[in-house]
Amino acid sequence: MAQILVVDDSATVRNEVSQFLQSNGFAVATAVDGKDGLDKMRADPAVKLVISDVNMPNIDGLTMVEKIRNELGNKTVNIIMLTTESDPRMKERGKAAGVKGWIVKPFKGEAVVGSIKKLVG
Amino acid sequence: MESENEIKSKILVFESDASAEGKIKSFCEEHSIITLKASKKDPMNILKTNTDLGGIIVSDEFESDGLNGNEFAKKIHESRPELPIFMRLSDVSAPLEKSAIDFDHHIASQFNIDRLDALKDSIDNHLFTIYYPMPLVRVLQELSLDAIHASVKDCEIHCDAPYLVKDQLIYGELFSLIPLESNWYRGYMMLQTTESEISSLIEHGKTSLHEDQNNFRYVSSLLSEVTNLVWGGLKNRFKMDTDDSHVLSRTQVPISVNHSHKFISFGTNEPQLCIHFRLTDKNGVCPSIDLYQKLIFNLSYYPENFLDCDTKTEELIDSGELEFF
Numbered sequence: 001m002a003q004i005l006v007v008d009d010s011a012t013v014r015n016e017v018s019q020f021l022q023s024n025g026f027a028v029a030t031a032v033d034g035k036d037g038l039d040k041m042r043a044d045p046a047v048k049l050v051i052s053d054v055n056m057p058n059i060d061g062l063t064m065v066e067k068i069r070n071e072l073g074n075k076t077v078n079i080i081m082l083t084t085e086s087d088p089r090m091k092e093r094g095k096a097a098g099v100k101g102w103i104v105k106p107f108k109g110e111a112v113v114g115s116i117k118k119l120v121g
Numbered sequence: 122m123e124s125e126n127e128i129k130s131k132i133l134v135f136e137s138d139a140s141a142e143g144k145i146k147s148f149c150e151e152h153s154i155i156t157l158k159a160s161k162k163d164p165m166n167i168l169k170t171n172t173d174l175g176g177i178i179v180s181d182e183f184e185s186d187g188l189n190g191n192e193f194a195k196k197i198h199e200s201r202p203e204l205p206i207f208m209r210l211s212d213v214s215a216p217l218e219k220s221a222i223d224f225d226h227h228i229a230s231q232f233n234i235d236r237l238d239a240l241k242d243s244i245d246n247h248l249f250t251i252y253y254p255m256p257l258v259r260v261l262q263e264l265s266l267d268a269i270h271a272s273v274k275d276c277e278i279h280c281d282a283p284y285l286v287k288d289q290l291i292y293g294e295l296f297s298l299i300p301l302e303s304n305w306y307r308g309y310m311m312l313q314t315t316e317s318e319i320s321s322l323i324e325h326g327k328t329s330l331h332e333d334q335n336n337f338r339y340v341s342s343l344l345s346e347v348t349n350l351v352w353g354g355l356k357n358r359f360k361m362d363t364d365d366s367h368v369l370s371r372t373q374v375p376i377s378v379n380h381s382h383k384f385i386s387f388g389t390n391e392p393q394l395c396i397h398f399r400l401t402d403k404n405g406v407c408p409s410i411d412l413y414q415k416l417i418f419n420l421s422y423y424p425e426n427f428l429d430c431d432t433k434t435e436e437l438i439d440s441g442e443l444e445f446f
Contacts, residue, residue: 010342010345010346010349011330011334011339011342011343012272012328012329012330012342012343012346013329013346015329015330015331015334016329019329055349080443083353084349084350084352084353084354084356084357085353085356085357086353086356086357087356091444091446094446095446099446100445100446101443101444101445101446102443102444102446103441103442103443103444104353104357104440104441104442105271105349105350105353105440105441106267106268106271106350106440106441107441108440108441108442111441111442111443112441112442112443115443115445
């Protein structure tokens with residue numbers, strides 16, 4: 001059972017983020033796009049935090065978040081977007097879907113590990 | 122990390138007269154042109170190994186494999202028709218303008234060593250035809266260096282001065298392509314590089330990929346992530362806003378690729394902006410990597426509108442920080 005689900009179509013980013021989180025003691029699962037992310041969320045209700053890219057094939061990150069909230073009825077999981085996007089309209093959409101925070105790539109783990117610990121509890 | 126940002130172009134010179142060659146080289150240096158000298162022995166080889174040229178200078182005195190200068194220029198034109206060929210006439214009294222009847226279509230223009238002004242005009246007309254705003258170029262270099270640094274470890278990264286390329290050839294085995302769209306340009310960014318050198322980086326743990334992820338698919342994914350980081354950075358820095366209401370009526374042109382000739386066409390002959398990066402392993406274990414980044418604004422380009430956009434670059438985005446909602 002994973003505490004954190006990392007969703008990104010880039011293997012480089014999935015590796016980098018999950019290695020960093022694992023080295024800080026978190027149990028991590030990964031998904032390769034929004035569709036895979038949804039499937040993993042369905043399969044593992046123990047996930048407390050999703051860290052997701054926005055621009056991904058099949059289902060994009062923000063659509064995945066909306067589906068997690070609406071279709072899966074999961075209102076409690078914390079979600080952070082990790083993306084190259086910083087468009088305020090996208091952030092607003094994320095906020096409306098219940099995204100908790102936004103990180104503009106590249107990922108700098110040391111800068112966010114404290115916040116992640118708080119979110120995961 | 123090193124970088125320069127004056128826009129240049131590379132020209133390959135086929136010249137047999139040492140005095141003329143020296144004058145051409147000095148002239149080119151004064152006009153932001155890098156000259157590459159081709160030897161008489163196997164001159165076509167240097168053409169094959171340089172896929173990022175802006176043009177060619179051939180002297181009518183140059184002889185190779187039984188071909189005179191004009192015949193050799195024709196051979197180059199058949200091989201690389203997108204490259205403008207500037208012919209140096211050894212006879213300084215010969216007219217530079219030819220009549221329509223005897224005009225050689227493989228020659229872009231003629232000049233003699235006493236009329237280098239004619240060469241300058243022709244280079245301006247054939248090569249420096251697109252204006253790329255320097256703030257865009259500078260930011261592109263910075264973002265690209267940051268993106269590469271974020272994706273590889275323990276490497277020195279050198280960035281050459283940006284230059285204009287008329288070639289439409291693909292360097293290496295792999296390239297990535299991503300659309301760039303704003304209210305003043307539409308086109309693509311392309312990154313080109315070689316597979317085995319990146320594979321060596323993965324093998325020696327100089328990326329986030331694992332050793333068991335060392336195959337061509339993961340090599341491509343690494344290049345994709347660099348591309349994604351640069352693309353996102355450009356969007357954030359230059360606010361690449363577009364009016365989505367016209368998305369269905371926007372023009373598109375096909376991109377065609379010929380794999381055997383390593384040729385890619387975006388449907389335009391305008392010069393592409395190219396930046397060359399060289400990654401060198403600090404430990405000297407992995408071979409150096411050459412990475413070519415090209416911008417091709419083939420669908421629309423209005424650099425005069427850049428100023429409005431550039432004012433927004435002061436609103437810098439902090440990357441890596443968590444912004445809580």
